[in-house]
Amino acid sequence: MTPLTLLAAAATAQTPEPVAEGSLSFDPTLWLTAGAIVVLLALSAFFSGSETALTASSRAKLRARADRGDAGAKAALDVTEDSERLIGSILLGNNVVNILSASLATALFTKMLGSGGVAMATLVMTVLVLIFSEVLPKTYAILAPEDMASRVAPPIRLVTSILSPIVSVVRLLVRGILVLFGKRTDDDGNVFSVQEEIAGALAIGHSSGAVQKEERDLLLGALDLGDRAVEEIMLHRSRIEMIDGDLPPQDILEMVLKSSHTRLPVYRGERENVIGVLHAKDLLRAVSRAMREIGPEALDKFDVLSVAMPPYFVPDTTPLDEQMREFLSRHTHFALVVDEYGSLRGLITLEDILEEIVGEITDEHDIDAMQSLVPSDTGDYSIDGAMTIRDLNRALDWNLPDEEANTIAGLVIHMAQSIPTPGQVFSFHGYRFEVVARRENRVTRLRIRPLAELSPANGESSEDQ
Template identity: 65%
Template sequence: MMASLDTAFWITTLSILGLLVLSAFFSGSETALTASSRGKLRAQADKGSLGAATALKITEDNERLIGSVLLGNNLVNILAASLATALFTRIFGDSGVALATLVMTLLVLVFAEVLPKTYAITNPEVAASRVAPPIRLIVLVLSPVVAAVRALVRVILRLFGVTTDPNDAILSYHEEIAGALALGHSEGVVEKEDRDRLLGALDLGHRTVEEIMLHRSQIETINIDDPVDEIIAQCVNSSHTRLPAWRDDPENIVGVIHSRDLMREVHRLVVEADGKFAAVTRLDLMSVAREPYFVPETTPLDEQMRQFLTQRRHFGLVIDEYGALLGLITLEDILEEIVGEIEDEHDEDAPDPIHRLSDGTIEIDGAMTIRDLNRAMDWNLPDEEANTVAGLVIHEAQLIPEAGQIFRFHGFRFEVADRADNRLTRLRIRAM
């Protein structure tokens, strides 16, 4: 009987220790797989790490992964506690229940929770690569049970009016990266300029050409029926190398004249005429005009940049669904959304668009975009309903304000400093 008791004691003890090891494995695996960076795992997988590739695959369905790990962890913890209770009760009698609870709580807390999770959180990618293969097998084995539990949970939540979509990510990559950049900037690790560039690149897919285009009222164009010498003078003196050409109606764009193409043809005609500039009167402008490239207003910026690069274009005319001209967009406009204003030796020095007053108020042109204002002032004014600051004021006020009117929304005080016709030309803004 004594030999039997001794054998049962050691078998039970070893079983409890083995279950604690399994509990530590499950706890550490959960922390490693949820805390690891998918970007770093992808980099390791591209270098040939099978463990990292496996970790990437099983973390695609986090709900199933966490469900399987929690199920396994709870099974081994409950079984270990049951065996410890039986063992301590046999040795110490009724007081063994309390003693088993105390001992198992300490063992599970230290060796099955804190220790493995601390290691996993300090080396998440390494730990995730190591535990991924066995965890993948466990997920496959326990998936039927986990699926049933998931279905039961959704039914219970639905009874309380909560609906869940298993295909929806809890946090999108865009929000995750943006949050990390904002945190890094607030802690002084990421410079404002670097944050703005990275966020600008991330936002390209969420913004359309309509938001950054140059409005048609500001486009410099050519009337192709004007005298040739006047057109040549306009192209030479313009700060732009490409000018849209129209006929009969400013919105009837028939081509785009590139100053280099124009000058090349002018040179050819003058040389053939033995240096007589009067020969340019024979110039056929349509022969040097390039075919206009039209862009729908709803095209995402990242797609439009790909189109510019693929088609080797730098210039597009933005149109609405009815084909009416809205404005123009260039490759440089899109790049400026990432790197900020790009200026060359031909750009005129422009004054600071933000005039700062002594009381902390700023005065700006109403046509200034909300995005540019947010970048310059490090603010977070919403730009979902309007592109310009004037548009935001009109949207919030639900009318076209008069000069002198004051509004307060989004934590700021807006004063209409000047108005021309239906346009808010100058605005004063102060944070409240």
């Protein structure tokens, strides 16, 4: 309610003669009007507090209460399902009681004070509505939104049902007006998805210190699995350690023993022709059993492919959450990735997907890539070109874009629109990239640092060199 509302209501009322001072206490109409104004102010406070409580309450907390048998919390969940109808009903009810209270106050003060009652009604009602019908109930609601939402949900549900026809007409009018301005609303869409709400809450918690970086990265990693594809985290085929199935059994056994990997793809003829996956334990058990039964000469005639598992191929566009479920249902941890033409693109393991959630997983046979993420005296980070942009962002809390490329080298090549040579320096996205090493057509090592850390004395510019 605004002073303009009060003045508009007052303009429609006739200005009676002021009541004699002695007759005020004996006029029941004045007391009934004053009592009605108090009731209307209480209703306005109820609508204002209910709006704040129902919109600010956490649906997760309300769901937990409803699961424990809280009928009010269940009603709050039901009434907030259609937020547009809820807000429309509350605003309609609040405006009706505010305008009605303003009209009654104008009539009351005009009867008491004459023409000067309009200004007095405006002043008094503005103070009363502001303090007792807006600030006070909303402040109380924001202190314990779930408690208040559980209490006000049943009556608000009744009000919403009663006012639903009027709100539907208003909604149609509003949408018609929005269409004239080229805006359309989606009945089934939400302004924010659940994932975006959680991500926003984690960002706020991290900035305030309530959520640690490791906890934020873990939860965001789990939320992002459905939005990321296998091709984004797979090991590229150029880096896959493979075994030629035509080699002698002694050579294959020696390669398996020297490898740090448990599972190795076996190919025949060319690397694209993968015919099996060899598990180190299966091979060692079979070789040990053959040597016990036949003797040392059994190794010369041993058929390595007899213990190899059939290869498991997956499309490169498979979402990570779906692939993780497939690994669990198939009881396997290893898959070869192919493109739409069936060509080998890389491999992915269950560990790769888990690392997207919990971070780098290393053991005594792994080279800890995070050891290289230590700044030099000049503030540069020496980065492997094959390191993914996502891993670098998570490790150093940077914000390099990963829409156009998956790896750091790929990002530099994309931005440079060429394959750079060692010594070239580029500056983009707020970071300085220096190419350190290149092998054939692959950028293998870079030095990176934020441009903000460059001192003016260095004379570096933000343009490509």
